[in-house]
Amino acid sequence: QVQLQESGPGLVKPSETLSLTCTVSGASVSSGSYYWSWIRQPPGKGLEWIGYIYYTGSTNYNPSLKSRLTMSVDTSKNQFSLNLSSVTGADTAVYYCATMQCSSISCYLGRWGQGTLVTVSS
Amino acid sequence: QSALTQPPSVSGSPGQSVTISCTGTSSDVGIYNRVSWYQQTPGTVPKLIIYEVSNRPSGVPDRFSGSKSGNTASLTISGLQAEDEADYYCTLYTSSSTLVFGGGTKLTVL
Numbered sequence: 426q427v428q429l430q431e432s433g434p435g436l437v438k439p440s441e442t443l444s445l446t447c448t449v450s451g452a453s454v455s456s457g458s459y460y461w462s463w464i465r466q467p468p469g470k471g472l473e474w475i476g477y478i479y480y481t482g483s484t485n486y487n488p489s490l491k492s493r494l495t496m497s498v499d500t501s502k503n504q505f506s507l508n509l510s511s512v513t514g515a516d517t518a519v520y521y522c523a524t525m526q527c528s529s530i531s532c533y534l535g536r537w538g539q540g541t542l543v544t545v546s547s
Numbered sequence: 548q549s550a551l552t553q554p555p556s557v558s559g560s561p562g563q564s565v566t567i568s569c570t571g572t573s574s575d576v577g578i579y580n581r582v583s584w585y586q587q588t589p590g591t592v593p594k595l596i597i598y599e600v601s602n603r604p605s606g607v608p609d610r611f612s613g614s615k616s617g618n619t620a621s622l623t624i625s626g627l628q629a630e631d632e633a634d635y636y637c638t639l640y641t642s643s644s645t646l647v648f649g650g651g652t653k654l655t656v657l
């Protein structure tokens with residue numbers, strides 16, 4: 426079964442870029458079966474969808490984050506990544522990667538990684 | 548982005564049934580069966596429990612059921628158990644191919 430693991434710095438300075446990678450096992454990021462997604466959760470708050478990338482490189486981002494967001498996929502390493510620029514304290518959150526799978530009717534998040542806490546602080 | 552409204556909290560006693568609502572608009576929830584539900588118990592990763600309004604993934608107990616009426620989707624948990632105490636989130640897959648989460652509902656088992 427598909428497993429995902431987030432990795433990246435746990436501490437990022439304000440105004441810098443937050444970079445995270447999700448390593449996939451049990452599936453190929455280039456299989457076309459999933460849209461590779463990111464979600465975040467500020468401490469004590471609700472979930473926020475960040476965006477997703479398809480193996481072709483096609484992306485779809487949360488409009489509220491779009492201007493600061495870049496996602497990429499590395500098929501050679503079976504990974505996908507998130508870059509969020511110009512971060513502030515409001516970007517402090519647990520970041521999850523997840524699979525989004527789609528039927529003819531809808532799409533939904535299936536497998537989730539364990540999440541990684543990123544704190545924005547000087 | 549569409550907005551989904553959930554009650555901040557609900558509660559029930561063991562064995563009872565509780566229902567959590569997720570209200571959208573006639574342009575999203577009201578038209579499409581694109582609502583899914585996630586359970587997040589304290590300190591754990593969210594878990595898909597309902598997709599396409601009323602479908603349960605394998606392994607999810609049939610005590611969990613989903614439905615929709617008009618612009619409101621609902622998650623009903625019957626035969627409430629202590630282990631059901633968690634935060635529950637509805638999500639909509641929008642016509643722009645984005646995802647929107649509701650604000651979440653904290654279920655307390657009394």
